[in-house]
Amino acid sequence: MTPRAFLLRGLLAGLLAGIATFVVAFTVGEPHVQAAIDVEEAHTAAATDHHDEPELVSRDTQRTWGLLTASLAIGTALGGLVGLVSAGVVGRLGRLTPGQSTALVAVAGWVAVTLVPFLKYPASPPAVGDPDTIGQRTTLFFVFLLVSVVAAAASIALGNLLHATRGAYVAVLAGTVTYLALMVATGLVMPSVNEVGDFPADTLWYFRRASLVTNAALWAVLGVALTGLVGGLHRRESATVARRELAASL
Structure with missing residues (x-):
């Protein structure tokens, strides 16, 4: 394979x-x-004097x-x-x-x-959302996404390491708890978006x-x-x- x-x-x-x-x-x-x-x-x-403009790509x-x-x-x-x-x-x-x-x-x-x-x-x-904050909001999302992927990989690696000595139950539990703890902490540290x-x-x-x-x-x-x-x-x-x-x- x-x-x-x-x-x-x-x-x-x-x-x-x-x-x-x-x-x-x-x-x-x-x-x-x-x-x-x-x-x-x-x-x-409602906010502006709206005039229809030709669309570059139709809906x-x-x-x-x-x-x-x-x-x-x-x-x-x-x-x-x-x-x-x-x-x-x-x-x-x-x-x-x-x-x-x-x-x-x-x-x-x-x-x-x-x-x-x-x-x-x-x-x-x-x-x-505010158009002026699109860049900031996009950056926050991708940073959180990157942390999530890295945390998932680390948690799986930890579970795989424990599997040989502690068994499947402990390995799955440890990996899951580790990922959740990392992401909850990250979610609390990173700013929320409410627009x-x-x-x-x-x-x-x-x-x-x-x-x-x-x-x-x-x-x-x-x-x-x-x-x-x-x-x-x-x-x-x-x-x-x-x-x-x-x-x-x-």
């Missing part, structure tokens, strides 16, 4: 995840994105071909990255099979990259929920597809090795 085999399967799984993400984003997310845009346009029209293009292109690109790139990480941890996580370690990478990736950063700095439509203003709370909630569901769909399809592909490859290669060993022993 070579890194190239993991990479190719990661790209394929990512492509499938991108298609699924587009379907979820278009059906679940786009109505709430449009609702947020309508609120923004209403505020702009219909953004929500169809633009969304599809972005979903496929992000899904494929993420799939390749997860595939390479999965290749790097094979045989290094206790007795986990390649399929099981790949599933762990996918779950840890979703938690560290999507779920925990979302809890601290949830997604918001463009109308929410909602008078944006409708229900519209903001539906937008954020749709964002989280869309990201969950991306990681779920990617994890399931890549785990299945890697597991199938492992079974075929194990069967081939077993046949060769049997033939050599005759």
Whole structure:
């Protein structure tokens, strides 16, 4: 099982995840994105002498071909990255099979990259927040994301180290508690962002929920597809090795 085999399967799984993400984003997310845009346009029209200006990219293009292109690109790139990480941890996580370690990478990736950063700095439509603080808010998010990924890697390494001497229960418990403690401390130290203003709370909630569901769909399809592909490859290669060993022993 070579890194190239993991990479190719990661790209394929990512492509499938991108298609699924587009379907979820278009059906679940786009109505709430449009609702947020309508609120923004209403505020702009009320605050200024609003004149329609030609759009560089039409809204219909953004929500169809633009969304599809972005979903496929992000899904494929993420799939390749997860595939390479999965290749790097094979045989290094206790007795986990390649399929099981790949599933762990996918779950840890979703938690560290999507779920925990979302809890601290949830997604918001463009109308929410002061335009002058976009750079600061973006920096805070990526710093928190980086800390989350590093903390997840360190926690998994700690759990793997304890597994040999303390067993699976202590290893999983120690790794989980370590990650949670690091992220809670980081969340308390890093500043919060509260620039909602008078944006409708229900519209903001539906937008954020749709964002989280869309990201969950991306990681779920990617994890399931890549785990299945890697597991199938492992079974075929194990069967081939077993046949060769049997033939050599005759």
